[in-house]
Amino acid sequence: MLKPVVRYGYVPFMLLGVNGAAIALVASGASKLWLVGLLLTAIGCSFAAERALPYEAAWNSPDGDGGRDIAHAGVNELLLLISVGVIPVLAATVTVADLWPHSWPFVPQVLTAVLVADLGITLVHYASHKIGPLWRFHAVHHSVKRFYGFNGLMKHPLHQTLEMAAGVAPLILVGLPVDVASALALAVAVQLLLQHSNADYRVGAAKYVLALNEGHRFHHLKWAGVGDVNFGLFTLVWDHLLGTFSHDPARRFTSEHLGMAAKPDYPTAYLAQLAEPFRASGACPAEPPDTRSPSGSGQ
Template structure:
């Protein structure tokens, strides 16, 4: 079973769950894709129990209730965005641009790549612009990596990420059915990217933005975590020269979080308020030593 999960978990999530959802949506079953989302969440938690990357990351760090609230709020934001899509496309889209006659799967792949670029750029900007970092810092306060971390974000930052990924697609006239498929793919990808599953994807780890590469994004030292910004792929990171990976690196909770803010608020309401407080500002009084070389120039305001 452990071997099956190690090599079969990612294909199951990406191909079986996403594929089934895309097939349902292409045939007009717009609401049934939510079943795929529930199956993805259940599969994520089951795989983490059978083949954890770290056993202690399966235990609550006084964060389970908080993360469930983040997930519920941010998924509601996502679903609300999709529900508003017909109105937005009617107002803002450019007629005749979206390739409606292309195969549905190809349309979904186009949406994934466009959204991936927008989200990558917002994440990159959030590590460079202090005003954005205030909100992105909520996501970087985690002390363990597991499935629900992907939705552990300040709702305002979630809204900014979503807008950056979807706005170009709205201008292109993104169909609602493709938007639902994209929402499912995003949810599955967030589960995979932050998963506490010790899976393997071989050379694809340098192309797909999965947990092996994304853990480097959560390293707590300034500059060291300014890497691997992509949601779906690492293509844009290679082009932006923000890709980093060390196959020998192993992670613990001591490597995660923010070196400058080791006591970042842990409660849900406190995290919503923190970006608006003076204490939510960027700081530079942090340790300069770390266990990794400086892989990229420039420092994140961690």
């Protein structure tokens, strides 16, 4: 009974339940500390779903990366909270014109912020696979060898900051309210947990529109060029427009397909990963001589 609940109920619970609770709390004027509690709840549910219905059972077992992933998650979530805290200061100094639709109901305001942020984050993500200096920092995220919820929070803090700046800066310029920003910050964290989840959930035809784990696994294929697909954070709309959408329902993923083929020995310790982009060894070839994956790649 538990497996069908996770398979078909986990995504609605996270997207509508957790995000809906955040929206209700923020709209009611409740303390923002409640969002921290919701985030911890989402993380707990992520781990529980992965153990109840794993896509790949081996990905539930730490491989010397548990402490590192916790460090990445803690630092990057703290950065998200700090960014929300400084929005009133930024809004008071850099807002070009207060064009934000304050009169709209709160839910449409949050959805608008999500869609605008999705475009900015997707474009930086796309550029990070094409521009060498950006790839140096983004490579930290692609060094993972097991695909589970915390992977979404495993990013170099400078790259995380750049992505969020690209997503939020246009919103601040038009007067983004701090309450909407707070709901957006939690939505980003929830989405990253869902997108990298090891839970074998199903969303039907929505997998062609929503940027969830079934499509995002293709993005983590280790061969350069082959993994340059499905860049969206919240949606795959921009991937369809960019021509970077990819999906093959017959494809099965294991740890052998993940990581970076051009740099299989990427550092695994947290501090070493923070330092690697600044080292001469921090870059790897953008396009190896053969960018094709073994047969059955679905590309």
